[in-house]
Amino acid sequence: KNEVEQSPQNLTAQEGEFITINCSYSVGISALHWLQQHPGGGIVSLFMLSSGKKKHGRLIATINIQEKHSSLHITASHPRDSAVYICAVQGGSEKLVFGKGTKLTVNP
Amino acid sequence: NAGVTQTPKFQVLKTGQSMTLQCAQDMNHEYMSWYRQDPGMGLRLIHYSVGAGITDQGEVPNGYNVSRSTTEDFPLRLLSAAPSQTSVYFCASSGDLGLGYTFGSGTRLTVV
Numbered sequence: 001k002n003e004v005e006q007s008p009q010n011l012t013a014q015e016g017e018f019i020t021i022n023c024s025y026s027v028g029i030s031a032l033h034w035l036q037q038h039p040g041g042g043i044v045s046l047f048m049l050s051s052g053k054k055k056h057g058r059l060i061a062t063i064n065i066q067e068k069h070s071s072l073h074i075t076a077s078h079p080r081d082s083a084v085y086i087c088a089v090q091g092g093s094e095k096l097v098f099g100k101g102t103k104l105t106v107n108p
Numbered sequence: 109n110a111g112v113t114q115t116p117k118f119q120v121l122k123t124g125q126s127m128t129l130q131c132a133q134d135m136n137h138e139y140m141s142w143y144r145q146d147p148g149m150g151l152r153l154i155h156y157s158v159g160a161g162i163t164d165q166g167e168v169p170n171g172y173n174v175s176r177s178t179t180e181d182f183p184l185r186l187l188s189a190a191p192s193q194t195s196v197y198f199c200a201s202s203g204d205l206g207l208g209y210t211f212g213s214g215t216r217l218t219v220v
Contacts, residue, residue, distance in 0.1 A: 033209065035209075042211070043211040043214075048207070086150070086151070094158070094202055095153055096141075099150055
């Protein structure tokens, strides 16, 4: 079974700071997902990656398949970015294995 | 609005009671899945389905039952509720690979 590790577990930043959240996994995958869970509990899919880099607004996700590592970056962070960010990996099927999440708090 | 609809949002059950958590999607997605989320742990897969009439077990299937009679609906049944099943449950669906997953808003279940 794939083991998914996220770091840090908790992250506090000041508004405007550049944020990086890391995800590493133990076994080769077909895709990696970044999800966002807001304090209200809902989960939103941010990115699905199989190689390289994707960008959406102030969010950037990268993946290094050889190193089994992915990063989620947030530029010019804002209090509304406060949420739990979850990394999930997908093997040969559609089943997902999830990390425990990184709780991000952005203070004004 | 297109998406995944879960009901109910909250539920309290007594030990031994049974109930069904409903999940419906209107995106014609083939893949649907149920997860539970517990404090300090990542989401864990309970059961999943790759299409109508096809279901399979995930990581933590014991005490739960599913069926998939239509593409749209994927209900999760708790056969005899136990306090260990207190959790937040999420349903998710996925269509063609590459488009990611859509999650329902969750059901917070408490078993007393």
